[in-house]
Amino acid sequence: MERMRRVFLVLLLGALFCKEVSAAQHVVGGSQGWVESADLNSWASGETFKVGDQVVFKYSSGLHSVVELASESAYKNCDLGTSVNSMNTGNDVVKLVKPGTRYFACGTLGHCGQGMKVKITTVSSSAPPSPSPSSSSSTPSTSPKPASTSGASSSITPFAYIVALLGTSLAYVFRVC
Known part of the structure; x- marks a missing residue:
């Protein structure tokens, strides 16, 4: 019985931390x-x-920097005076902690006006991705994926897997007891 409790605890901890593991890193500009x-x-x-x-x-x-702007208006007008954050290391990492839109521009004079700015819209991690317009129907990344015939979804997340494993383990523990 003690062994089952340890397994349960490990699975529970894994489920809690798994969400962080599945986070993606997006390099701006590819x-x-x-x-x-x-x-x-x-x-x-x-x-x-x-x-x-x-x-x-x-x-x-x-040569460049990153300035986070306070509003869409500041973004559209390249109003760098409304910055809420400024970075200049050359390898700046911004964690997306809540849903919403954030605006970034280069702080070097004239660069924002030349288009060196980006709007990042963050969705809830449980929300399905919204379809993006494709520029070419021949690119593999925009073509639809075939449906899985094995009965299991090919897009199952590690978090969902851990939850399913945890549920199965709980059912086993209660059946044994």
């Missing part, structure tokens, strides 16, 4: 990074940002 030449709007529209994910800004320190 392989180009945080640069003036990157199409940041297209990059952002192809991503799904969830609570717990991280957004990473990679750039040449001293």
Whole structure:
């Protein structure tokens, strides 16, 4: 009986921490990074940002910076005077802690006006991803995935797996007792 309690405790702890493990890291601009030449709007529209994910800004320190703006109006007008946060390490990580929209721009004079800005909309980690418009129907990432024929979903998250395992273990414990 003591062994079953230990297994239960391990499974419970795993379920609690598993949500953090499944968080994604999004490098702004993809392989180009945080640069003036990157199409940041297209990059952002192809991503799904969830609570717990991280957004990473990679750039040449001293050439660029990252400024988080307070509002959509400040974002549209490149009003850097309304910043709520400023970073300049060249490898800045922003954790997405709640649903909503956040606005980022380069703090180097003129860069925001040249399009070096990005709007990140974060959804709840339990919300299904919203479909994004595809620029080309021939790209593999935008084509629909075939349905699974095994009866199990191929998109099961580690968290769902742990919960299912935990439920099965509880059923076993109560049946044995």
